[in-house]
Amino acid sequence: MRRRGMPAPLLDTVLVLVSLADAWGHLDVETPAALAWAVLASLALTLRRRLPLVGFVLTLPSTLVSDAVFATTVALYTLSSLNRHRALLAGCALTYAVIDFLPWPWSSLETAGFNQTNNLMHVTYTLATAAAPVFLGQLVQARRDLSQRLAEISEAREQERMMTAQSVLARERAQLAREMHDVVSHQVSLIAVQAGALQVGSQDAETRKAAATIRRLSVQTLEELRHMVSVLRASGSRPTELTPQPSLADLRxxxxxxxxxxxxxxxxxxxxxxxxxxxxxxxxxxxxxxxxxxxxxxxxxxxxxxxxxxxxxxxxxxxxxxxxxxxxxxxxxxxxxxxxxxxxxxxxxxxxxxxxxxxxxxxxxxxxxx
CATH class of the missing domain: 3.30.565.10 (Histidine kinase-like ATPase, C-terminal domain)
Structure with a gap:
């Protein structure tokens, strides 16, 4: 049974609220430009299903000017779970890492002090932060593909089982048709022949009448048996019926x-x-x-x-x-x-x-x- 998760609109609303809370915790009200970019990044999460690449790009300015990276991480994860172009995903992850690593404004690079150990740890952390949503999105995509493949295999097996059952049924029908033709039809034919002989050779009028009735019914039975044999032998093709089918006009x-x-x-x-x-x-x-x-x-x-x-x-x-x-x-x-x-x-x-x-x-x- 398929598990039902949170409805998509509700989930998007929750993500937007969490992103706004992340921005509120990392930004100062005295930086209106950064707040505007953070609000834009949060609202861009509503586009992550229909336009995942556009939504990711709209979240990058917030990462550049602040430490509010929740929206960018979610957008990158969604892009990775919906996209199969690994070169594009690698480029997006590298762009995210570079933007998150560089200080803002970029002019502060000239006055910033560089510590080799601190910078190495910062680069490692930034790359890991950018790679994690990509790997997780690819894992979810692989799991989704695997589930779809398993469903296709199950459907194929069901089709194969039905075809096998139809094949067995066709063989049984063919065998039944042979038995009806070789045994039942033969015996009914003998009944018709013997009834005809009795009708011709008997001197009693009642006996001749009964023999004629037996012969007529035997002939009708043979005709119905032939129709039944033809239907049984037509197994595997379009379903057919005995023709002609009786109606009220045949009651008399x-x-x-x-x-x-x-x-x-x-x-x-x-x-x-x-x-x-x-x-x-x-x-x-x-x-x-x-x-x-x-x-x-x-x-x-x-x-x-x-x-x-x-x-x-x-x-x-x-x-x-x-x-x-x-x-x-x-x-x-x-x-x-x-x-x-x-x-x-x-x-x-x-x-x-x-x-x-x-x-x-x-x-x-x-x-x-x-």
């Missing part, structure tokens, strides 16, 4: 080809979002499939109506008249329908009816955008 064909006696009653507007239409279609499809599997001989009613901004889809079947076949089922269809309904802000419920049948009820908001 779905009910008529369901293989059971079913009645469709609809009272819906024509401008429902595509996602709502697909949810209704898939719900009716799953409900009719369950009736065909678990309630042989039952009749079904599909009632879809619009009331108070809600679309209510009810699929109700009567009690079975034949014993159900022992078909495998993991209830994944109902789980998927429930998840789809929740994503659209709706609910789905199921219950047994008083006559031994079953009812599946879907409620969705009619205005849910895709």
């Amino acid at each position: 064909r779905l009910v008529d080809s369901s293989g059971i006696e079913a009645e469709l009653q609809t009272e819906l507007p024509e401008d429902l979002p595509p996602t709502v239409q697909r949810a209704i279609y898939r719900t009716v499809q799953e409900a009719l499939t369950n009736v065909r599997k678990h309630a042989p001989g039952a009749t079904a009613t599909v009632h879809i109506r619009h009331m108070d901004g809600t679309i209510r889809t009810a699929v109700t079947n009567t009690a079975p008249t034949l014993p159900p076949l022992p078909l495998p089922g993991a209830h994944h269809g109902l789980v998927g329908l429930r998840q789809r309904a929740e994503l659209l802000g709706g609910t789905i419920r199921s219950r047994r009816t008083l006559d031994g049948g079953y009812e599946l009820l879907l409620e969705l908001p009619a205005t849910k955008s895709p």
Whole structure:
């Protein structure tokens, strides 16, 4: 987590006040020119972020005429933390050291006494004072660059991790597509062929009708499997959907080809979002499939109506008249329908009816955008 420091305007205000206090402690009110340069140096600190070199230059006169060096030190540090030209920084530090070392006025050089030891200590102190903010600013700049580089490395690693995950997902999709094509499609094809043979060779009309229904559903299943395989094999490219996607216009064909006696009653507007239409279609499809599997001989009613901004889809079947076949089922269809309904802000419920049948009820908001 990034630490939040003092806001920039507040920090600049504090630095200006400290610089004015430094000038007040080193200057006499009887030297108005020096006081003016000190005030200028203090105010120049407000420019240190936008114009660091200009701000540093404006602080030099105060260092020349007085011992108030706080503003110059801060300005030099800021310039060093924002600038990468080391020759310029070295020149600014040397200028600061020379100005701080020479007495003011310069005419006093002729009468000033020179002590080799004192002068050496003074030069060493002045150079250290000028070099310290430069080194500190460069250190802060290096730390900032390192943090930025670490952030870039972390982002690159995250991108690499996502690409690796996508690659693994693509391989899994390709493997799943092969399994669906080689196993599921093959078995469904055999079902369609056997149903066709039964339709042609049987003498019983009911048997031929059931065989025709099995063959038609097998062919439709093969078409959907081919679409699913093409989508899975298209992993890594732009996301695609099964085409064409079902809508409410396909409900009549779905009910008529369901293989059971079913009645469709609809009272819906024509401008429902595509996602709502697909949810209704898939719900009716799953409900009719369950009736065909678990309630042989039952009749079904599909009632879809619009009331108070809600679309209510009810699929109700009567009690079975034949014993159900022992078909495998993991209830994944109902789980998927429930998840789809929740994503659209709706609910789905199921219950047994008083006559031994079953009812599946879907409620969705009619205005849910895709």
